[in-house]
Amino acid sequence: MLDHTTILDGIALGLSVAVHPTNLLFAFLGCLIGTLVGVLPGLGPTATIAILLPITYTLSPVTGLITLAGIYYGAQYGGSTTSILLRLPGEASSVITALDGYGMTRKGRGGAALTIAAVGSFFAGTVGTLFIAVFAPVLSVVVLKFGAPEYFMLMVIGLVASVILAQGSVLRALAMIMIGLLLGMVGTDMNSGQYRYTFGSYELLQGIPFLPLVVGLFGIADILVAVERYVRDETVPTISRISSLWPNSEEVRKAVPASLRGTVIGLFLGLLPGGGALMSSFVAYSVEKRFSKTPEGFGDGDPAGVAAPESANNAGSQTAFLPLLTLGLPSNAVMALMTGAMLIQGIVPGPQIMTKQPDLFWGLIASMWIGNLMLLVINLPLVGLWVQLLKIRYRMLFPVIIVVSLIGIYGVNFSTFDIFLTALFGLFGYLMHKWRCEPAPLILAFVLGPMMEQYFRRALLIGRGDLGIFIDRPISLAMLVILIGLFISLAAPHFRSFRREAFSE
Amino acid sequence: MIYALSRRSFMIGAAGAAIAAATPFRSFAEDYPAKDITYLIPYNPGGMSDNISRILGEQITKITGKSVINEYKPGAGGAIAANYYVGLEPDGYTLMQATNSFYAIIPAVTKVEYDPVNDIVPVVLVGDAPMVIAVHPSVPANNLQELIAYAKENPGVLSYGTSGRGTVAHLCGEWLSRRGGIEILHVPYNGTPEAMQACISNEVQIMFGPESAPQIEAGTLKGIAIMGDRRWEEMPDLPTTVESGVPGWAPRSWHTVSVHAKAPDEIKQAIGKLLNGILQQPEITKRISGLGLIPGNQDLAAVRKRADEDAAEFGKLIDEAGLRAK
Amino acid sequence: MEAGSRRPSATLHASATLGFFCIMVGAGAAWIARGYPYGTLTAMGPGFVPTAVAFLLIALGVAILLFDRSAPGPSQGPEANGAAQPVQVFAGVLRGMFFVLGGIIFFGLSLRSFGLAFSTFVLVIVVSLAQRGARPLPTLLLATAITLGACVVFVLLLGLQIPLFPRF
Known part of the structure; x- marks a missing residue:
C-alpha cells in the first residue's frame, strides 16, 4: 500500500510528465479531435480511438496514451452534445442526458444545458482523478471482491432504478423493459452456444448492435414524429430560441448538488465492467428524481437531470481506468484499445505497471485531469457554436442528421444490415412514441439484460447450482438488502395513499 | 465496434489531410502489390489480431509504398469475418489476420459457409501464442502433476475461465480434463480480461493463455506449465506439458496471415515472400514477442501442413467434448 | 393545402394496440424459444430466460389491455402533449x-x-x-x-x- 508521500511524489511526477509542452499539446489535440468526431452521431469513443490509433505510433508511449485519453474524453463529451441539442445519443452513457438535456433545449435552455454538462463533467473528472490517484491500490482490492453474484445484484438494482426513471405508467415501462430484454437476448448464448432469435441471420449471431437501436429509437423516430406534426399542424418544426448560454441561479442551485451526488455514484459504478458508464448515469438520474422535490419536472428539462448523469458518467470514465492501471486488465472496449496501443509500443500492461513504469502510470493519471481541463477549455467556447446548429431550418437539419447517423452506423461494422435495422427501430420508436412509451428503460434492459443473465448463470455455475451463493457472500447480501429496501420505497407511496383512502372513509 | 482506417491517411492535427501518393519503392521484382491492400481483422480492434495487423501493415507500407487498410468484422468467434472473406474477390489484395481456429476449430463448432481447406490458406506463420496454464496462488499445486492430483482429490472444486465456448482456451480445458482424468468446470466470460479478473479474484482457479504472463510475473497468478512440447523464452522456467508427464499433442494457438485459396499461386508466393521478409527482421521479431507471441516464420507448405495437423487433432478433441455443431 | 388533410384518417387506441403488440411479441418469442433447452432455475438452459420474459410480456400486454386505459402520457419527445389518448393516424x-x-x-x-x-x-x-x-x-x-x-x-x-x- 502506498503512503501519503508516495502519492504526493507520484502526483508530482505525473504532473511533471503531463505538463511537458509536447504532452500538453497532444492532450489538447486529442480532446479537440475527440470532441469534433464525437459530435458526429454514430462515431463514439471506441470508433474514434480506433480510427485515430495509428497517429500515436509515432509518438512516445506516454504522449501516445495521453493523446488517446484525450480523444476518449473528447468523444465521450461530444456524444452528450448531440444528446442535449438533438436528442440523439451517440452512445450508451448519453442516453440519459438526452431526457432532460433535450428537455432544456426545447425550453430554449440548450446552451445552459451544455454548460452544465461541461462544468459538471469537469468537476466529476477532477474528483475522479484524485480518487484514483489516492485510492488506486485500495480500489483494486475492492474490484476483486466483486464476483458474479455481486454484479448480478448491482444490475438488478439498476433495472429497478429504471422503473423509477419511467414517466407515466409503470406497466408500460415494464413492458418496454421486457422488450428490451428480448432484444438483448438475440444472438449466441454464451454458455451453451445456442443461437437465439437470430432468424438464420449471420449478422445477428453477435446480437443486435447498439447504435442502430439507439439511433432508430431516438433519432429516426423523432424525425418521423416531427414530419408527422408538420403534416398535421402545417407548422414548421422549430426549437425554441436559445436564450443565455449560462445557467441562471435557479439552474445552478439545482445542478450543483445533483452533480455532487452524481459524481459519488459514478466513482463506484464506473468500476463495473462493460456497463459502468451507462449504469452510473441511469442510477444517478434515478436518485435525483427520487429525492427531488419536483420529480414531475424530470424529463421536461430539469437541470439536475443533466448534471447528475453527466457527472456520473464522467466520474465513471475515470474509474474505468482503474482495472487497466492496477491489474493491466481493460474493462471496456476503449480500454482494450489502449491496451493494444501499449502492447504495440512495447509496454506489457500488467499489475506491475505502477512500480515498473511510474512515469507512465502517474503521467496518465495527471493527464486525465489535464484532459478534463482541456475539455472544459475547448467546450465552453464551443457551446456558442453548437447552439448555432439549432438555428438551421429543420427541413435542412433533418436530412443532415439522417445522413451523418447512417454513415456513422455503417462506419462501425461496415454492414448495411445495420442500416436496415436502423430503419426498423425507427419505425418501432415511432410506434413507442404513439404508445407513450419511454425508450430509456428499454435501452437499459437491452444493455443490462444479457449481462444479468450471464452473471446469474455464472453465479450458479460457480456456486455449483446453489442459490445460497447470493446470501453467503457479504457484499451480495448487503446489495440484496438494499434491493428489498428499494422495493419497499417504491411500494410505500402506493401503500400510504391506500391507507389514506382507507382511513378517510 | 469497428471502423476501417487507412494507416497512411492520417496526418496529425485536426485537418488530418490524406496523403495518398507515396513514393513507389519496390524491393522485389514481382508486381505484387500493384494497388492498396485491405487487411481483414476478424476480431475487435485492440486485440492480438489487430495488433499484429498494425505492425505488419506498417511494414508492408514501408516496403511497398502501398497503403494497408484495416477492416474489422468481429463476431461469432471469427465465423462472420470468414464467411464474409470467402465472398470477396480472390485476387490476393485482401489479407485476413487469422488464427489456427479458422482451420481447426471454427468450422467444427460453428455453422459456417466456408471450407477451411478449399477456401482459405495460411501463407505465413506470424507466431505461436503460448498457452500457459496458470492457477490462482491459493491452489496448492506448483506443477502439472500436483494440479492433477489436487483436482482428483477435490473433485468439483476447480473451475477455469475462458473467453467463450469453442475457444482454444476452452479446448485446453477439455484437453486437461480428459488427458488428466480430472473434473474441472468451464466458466465462459465475456472476453479474456474479464476471465482473467475472475481468476485473480479466485472466482475461477485456472486460466489458459498467454495473457497470464504479466500476472505470473507479478505473483497474482501461479504458472504451472505451457501446453505442448516447446518452452517459451519469456518464461524459461515454465516446463511444457510434455515434460510434465502428459505426452503427445496439446492444443495450441497460432496466428497466421491467410488469403483466398483460389488466389493465383504466384500472388500467394509473393505475399509469403513479402511477409516472411518482414517477419525475419530482428526488430519485428522483437515487437512480435512483445505482443506475447513466440515469433516464427514458415513457408506456405509448412503452415498448411500445420493447419491440417491441428484440424485433425482439434477435431478429435471437439468430438470427445461433444462440441461439434450439428 | 386543404383542411381535410388535417383530419385524422384513423383513430386507434394506444393501450389496445400496445397491449395487442406485447401479447403478439411475447407469444412469438415464447413460440421460438420452445426449441431452446429450458433447464432449471439453478441450472438454466438458454431457453429459460427468454421463455420467462416472453410470458411476462404476454401478462403485461393483458394487463395493459385491461387496466391501462387512462395512463397519463409522458412529456418526452418533440411532441409533448400527454392529453390526447387516442392515436391519430394521418x-x-x-x-x-x-x-x-x-x-x-x-x-x-x-x-x-x-x-x-x-x-x-x-x-x-x-x-x-x-x-x-x-x-x-x-x-x-x-x-x-x-x-x-x-x-x-x-x-x-x-x-x-x-x-x-x-x-x-
Missing part, C-alpha cells in the same frame, strides 16, 4: 414514413455498389420529399452540399473505408 404520416424509411433502406441497398456520393445524394432528396412542398432547386442544392460534406468529412478526413463512387 394520411400524410404514411407519406412521411414512406420517404424517410424508404430513403434509409435505399441508402443501405445502394451504398456498397453505387458508392457514398450517389447514395447520399439520393438519400437526401428522398427524405426531403417526406415534407410536402419541398421545392426542387433548394432540395438539389441541399443534397449537393450534404453529399460533399459527408464525403469530405467521413472519407477524406476520417478515412472511413467506404467507396466514394460507383464500382463498375
Whole structure:
C-alpha cells in the first residue's frame, strides 16, 4: 500500500510528465479531435480511438496514451452534445442526458444545458482523478471482491432504478423493459452456444448492435414524429430560441448538488465492467428524481437531470481506468484499445505497471485531469457554436442528421444490415412514441439484460447450482438488502395513499 | 465496434489531410502489390489480431509504398469475418489476420459457409501464442502433476475461465480434463480480461493463455506449465506439458496471415515472400514477442501442413467434448 | 393545402394496440424459444430466460389491455402533449414514413455498389420529399452540399473505408 508521500511524489511526477509542452499539446489535440468526431452521431469513443490509433505510433508511449485519453474524453463529451441539442445519443452513457438535456433545449435552455454538462463533467473528472490517484491500490482490492453474484445484484438494482426513471405508467415501462430484454437476448448464448432469435441471420449471431437501436429509437423516430406534426399542424418544426448560454441561479442551485451526488455514484459504478458508464448515469438520474422535490419536472428539462448523469458518467470514465492501471486488465472496449496501443509500443500492461513504469502510470493519471481541463477549455467556447446548429431550418437539419447517423452506423461494422435495422427501430420508436412509451428503460434492459443473465448463470455455475451463493457472500447480501429496501420505497407511496383512502372513509 | 482506417491517411492535427501518393519503392521484382491492400481483422480492434495487423501493415507500407487498410468484422468467434472473406474477390489484395481456429476449430463448432481447406490458406506463420496454464496462488499445486492430483482429490472444486465456448482456451480445458482424468468446470466470460479478473479474484482457479504472463510475473497468478512440447523464452522456467508427464499433442494457438485459396499461386508466393521478409527482421521479431507471441516464420507448405495437423487433432478433441455443431 | 388533410384518417387506441403488440411479441418469442433447452432455475438452459420474459410480456400486454386505459402520457419527445389518448393516424404520416424509411433502406441497398456520393445524394432528396412542398432547386442544392460534406468529412478526413463512387 502506498503512503501519503508516495502519492504526493507520484502526483508530482505525473504532473511533471503531463505538463511537458509536447504532452500538453497532444492532450489538447486529442480532446479537440475527440470532441469534433464525437459530435458526429454514430462515431463514439471506441470508433474514434480506433480510427485515430495509428497517429500515436509515432509518438512516445506516454504522449501516445495521453493523446488517446484525450480523444476518449473528447468523444465521450461530444456524444452528450448531440444528446442535449438533438436528442440523439451517440452512445450508451448519453442516453440519459438526452431526457432532460433535450428537455432544456426545447425550453430554449440548450446552451445552459451544455454548460452544465461541461462544468459538471469537469468537476466529476477532477474528483475522479484524485480518487484514483489516492485510492488506486485500495480500489483494486475492492474490484476483486466483486464476483458474479455481486454484479448480478448491482444490475438488478439498476433495472429497478429504471422503473423509477419511467414517466407515466409503470406497466408500460415494464413492458418496454421486457422488450428490451428480448432484444438483448438475440444472438449466441454464451454458455451453451445456442443461437437465439437470430432468424438464420449471420449478422445477428453477435446480437443486435447498439447504435442502430439507439439511433432508430431516438433519432429516426423523432424525425418521423416531427414530419408527422408538420403534416398535421402545417407548422414548421422549430426549437425554441436559445436564450443565455449560462445557467441562471435557479439552474445552478439545482445542478450543483445533483452533480455532487452524481459524481459519488459514478466513482463506484464506473468500476463495473462493460456497463459502468451507462449504469452510473441511469442510477444517478434515478436518485435525483427520487429525492427531488419536483420529480414531475424530470424529463421536461430539469437541470439536475443533466448534471447528475453527466457527472456520473464522467466520474465513471475515470474509474474505468482503474482495472487497466492496477491489474493491466481493460474493462471496456476503449480500454482494450489502449491496451493494444501499449502492447504495440512495447509496454506489457500488467499489475506491475505502477512500480515498473511510474512515469507512465502517474503521467496518465495527471493527464486525465489535464484532459478534463482541456475539455472544459475547448467546450465552453464551443457551446456558442453548437447552439448555432439549432438555428438551421429543420427541413435542412433533418436530412443532415439522417445522413451523418447512417454513415456513422455503417462506419462501425461496415454492414448495411445495420442500416436496415436502423430503419426498423425507427419505425418501432415511432410506434413507442404513439404508445407513450419511454425508450430509456428499454435501452437499459437491452444493455443490462444479457449481462444479468450471464452473471446469474455464472453465479450458479460457480456456486455449483446453489442459490445460497447470493446470501453467503457479504457484499451480495448487503446489495440484496438494499434491493428489498428499494422495493419497499417504491411500494410505500402506493401503500400510504391506500391507507389514506382507507382511513378517510 | 469497428471502423476501417487507412494507416497512411492520417496526418496529425485536426485537418488530418490524406496523403495518398507515396513514393513507389519496390524491393522485389514481382508486381505484387500493384494497388492498396485491405487487411481483414476478424476480431475487435485492440486485440492480438489487430495488433499484429498494425505492425505488419506498417511494414508492408514501408516496403511497398502501398497503403494497408484495416477492416474489422468481429463476431461469432471469427465465423462472420470468414464467411464474409470467402465472398470477396480472390485476387490476393485482401489479407485476413487469422488464427489456427479458422482451420481447426471454427468450422467444427460453428455453422459456417466456408471450407477451411478449399477456401482459405495460411501463407505465413506470424507466431505461436503460448498457452500457459496458470492457477490462482491459493491452489496448492506448483506443477502439472500436483494440479492433477489436487483436482482428483477435490473433485468439483476447480473451475477455469475462458473467453467463450469453442475457444482454444476452452479446448485446453477439455484437453486437461480428459488427458488428466480430472473434473474441472468451464466458466465462459465475456472476453479474456474479464476471465482473467475472475481468476485473480479466485472466482475461477485456472486460466489458459498467454495473457497470464504479466500476472505470473507479478505473483497474482501461479504458472504451472505451457501446453505442448516447446518452452517459451519469456518464461524459461515454465516446463511444457510434455515434460510434465502428459505426452503427445496439446492444443495450441497460432496466428497466421491467410488469403483466398483460389488466389493465383504466384500472388500467394509473393505475399509469403513479402511477409516472411518482414517477419525475419530482428526488430519485428522483437515487437512480435512483445505482443506475447513466440515469433516464427514458415513457408506456405509448412503452415498448411500445420493447419491440417491441428484440424485433425482439434477435431478429435471437439468430438470427445461433444462440441461439434450439428 | 386543404383542411381535410388535417383530419385524422384513423383513430386507434394506444393501450389496445400496445397491449395487442406485447401479447403478439411475447407469444412469438415464447413460440421460438420452445426449441431452446429450458433447464432449471439453478441450472438454466438458454431457453429459460427468454421463455420467462416472453410470458411476462404476454401478462403485461393483458394487463395493459385491461387496466391501462387512462395512463397519463409522458412529456418526452418533440411532441409533448400527454392529453390526447387516442392515436391519430394521418394520411400524410404514411407519406412521411414512406420517404424517410424508404430513403434509409435505399441508402443501405445502394451504398456498397453505387458508392457514398450517389447514395447520399439520393438519400437526401428522398427524405426531403417526406415534407410536402419541398421545392426542387433548394432540395438539389441541399443534397449537393450534404453529399460533399459527408464525403469530405467521413472519407477524406476520417478515412472511413467506404467507396466514394460507383464500382463498375
